[in-house]
Amino acid sequence: MEASLRDTRLVTIGNSRGICLxxxxxxxxxxxxWLLLEETERGILLRKKDDNKLSYEETYKAVAQAQEDWTDFDQTLLDGLEKNEFITSSI
Structure with missing residues (x-):
């Protein structure tokens, strides 16, 4: 891909500065x-944000809606660690 250079002016946006693409x-x-801004050794790289990835909030909501049975997890939670001297007795 051939690189192309464009003059772009910084504009004031509130208390910040931005560019128009x-x-x-x-x-x-x-x-x-939304897009991703990455600082590299050569400068700033703008990349498309993968909208297929869920945010933490979206992930939490998706897990809550799934209503999965996690009771087996409760039995393996400590898995013998409760006998560890570094674990407090409040567990």
Whole structure:
């Protein structure tokens, strides 16, 4: 892929500064409302955010809705660790 350089002006957005990306680039790279900004040795890299990944909150809601049976987990929770001298007696 051939690299292309574009002059882009920083604009004031509240107490911050930002850049405007041309629609052609937004469409070309599939950027939506969110993107990932990564600092690298060569500069700043903008990448498409994988919207298929769930946030912590979305994951929590999905697990809660699944209503899985975790009773087997309770039996293996300590798995003998309660006898460990480093574990307090409050367990």
């Amino acid at each position: 041309p629609n052609s680039l937004l469409q070309k790279y599939g950027f939506s409302n």
